Amino acid sequence: MIEFSHVTKIYKKTFTAVKDINLKIDKGEFIFIVGKSGAGKSTLIKLLLREISPTQGIITYNNQDINKIRKRSLAEYRRKIGFIFQDYRLLPKLTVYENVAFAMEMICAPSKNIRREVPLVLSMVGLSDKAKYYPDELSGGEQQRVAIARAIINKPETVIADEPTGNLDLETSKEIMKILAEINRRGTTVIMATHDREIVNFFQKRVIELKSGIIIRDTRTGGYEDEPEED
C-alpha cells in the first residue's frame, strides 16, 4: 500500500536526512518507526505526507507516485491520512466537539453527518463528557485523545502519529496506545514514530529502526532495546 523505493532526502545539498530507504507497508499494519532524534523519523513522515519531496527515489501510495500528485489534488491525498502531532495542535478557541467537527467542516461534510459522527468518535476516545470543554481545560492525555479523534473523524486509511506520546507520562501513553491499537484493529494502517522504548517493547509490533538516515533494522514483531545508550 505504501512503498518507499531507494528514497534519499538531502537538505540544502549537504545534509543527508535519509538515505536509500526501501520500505513496504501493507494495509492494516501497525508500525513503529524508532530511532534517536535526528535519525530521520520526521523526514520519513514529512516525505509520506508530501510536505517535502525526496531528492531521489519514489514513494507510492496505493501504487500512485505521491510526488506526481498535482498541488490541487494534494488535499485529496492528505484526506487518506490522519495525522497526529506530538503537540496536539488543537485550536484553543474551539471546544473539544468543535475541534473534531472542524476536520469534517474543512472537507465540506454535511452538517447532518457531523452531528452524527463527532459524538461517536468522542465516545471511542472516551471524551463524551468533555465535549464542551476547551483544550486548556484538559490534561495532556485528553488533549491528545481529542487530536486522535480529529485525525480519524474523516475515516482515513492510514493514521500517522509523530511522537504522539512524547509529552505524556507512561500511564497516559498507554491509554493513547490502546486507542491507536483499537483504531488499527478496525482496519486502519497506523504508522507511529517514537523513541519511547517502553511503549515499543510493550506492544510488540513491527519495528523499523533508523540510524543516521538509514534503516538498520526491520523486525516483524519486536522490541527496541538493542541500543542501551538511547535516552
Added chain:
Amino acid sequence: MNPKKIKYIFKQAFKSMWRNRMMGAASIGSVTAVLIILGFVLIVVLNVNNMAMVAKETFDQIAVYIAEGVDEDQIEEMGKAFREIDGVMAVAFQTKDYALESVKKDWGEDAILLQDLRNNPFPDTYIVQLTDVSKADEVIAKLQTFEGVERVRYYQDAVNTLIKLADFVKRFGAGITIVLLLISVFIISNTIKITVLSRQREIELMQYIGATNGYVRGPLILEGIMLGLLGSLVAILLIMLGYSYTINYLAGRYVALISGMSGYLVGVEMVLDDLIIIFMTIGVGIGILGSLVSLKKFLSI
C-alpha cells in the same frame, strides 16, 4: 459552495482584517494612493483631450492680427492678397469693435468689467480658412511676410501642444501608476503574509487535514479583495470630491475669463460611472494579486 463555508471564509477574513488593522490601513492607503494618481492622470488626459477636440473644431483657422494704425485701404489690399495665397480657402475680416462686442457677449454680466476700457485692446483681424491643414506652415510663412501684419496665430499649434501635453501626462502617469501598482501589490501581499503567519497553526492544520482549497485560500483571497475594494472606494470618494471642488473653484473664479469652460472641462457626472468601474476593478485586482503572491510563497506545506 455551502453557506457554512461562506460564513467561515467571511468570518476569518474579517477577523484577520481587524486583528491586523494597521497593515490593513497601510494596504488600503496604498491602493487609494495608486488610484488617486491614476484618477488624476485619467481626468487630466480626458480634459486635455477634450479641450484639444473642442479647440480643433473652433480654431481650425489662422488669425492674422493687423498692426495698429494700418488704414482701411491697406487692410483691404491685404485681404485680397491673402486670398491669392495657395492653400487659402476663404478670408473673413473681423473689426476690432466686433471682437470687443463678441467678448462682451460671451462674458455676459461680467462684461461690466470691460466698460471702463478707454481703448479697444483687440486688433483688427483677418480669419484665414485653410483648404487643407497640411498647408498651414506654408501659408503662415507667407502671411508673416506682409507688412502691417502684427502677429499670426494659428490655433492648431495650441491644439498640438495640448495633445503633446496629454501624451506626456499619459506616459508619465502610466509610469508612476505601474510603480505604485507594484508597491500596492507588495504591501497587500505583506499584509496577507502577516495573516498567514498569525493563523499559521490553523492553516497548517487545515492543510494536514486536507481542507478544501476554498477553506484555506478563501479567507486570504477575500481579505485581499476587501482591502483592494476599500482602497478603491476611498479613492473614488476623494477623487470625486476633489474633482468637483476643483471644477467649482475654477468655474467660480474664472467664469469671466473662460466663460465657455463647461465645454472644455469634462463634468464629474460624465466620468463617475466609468471611474467607479475602473477603480473597483483595479482595486480588487491588486487585492487578488497581492493575496496570490503571498499564497504562493507561504502556503508551502
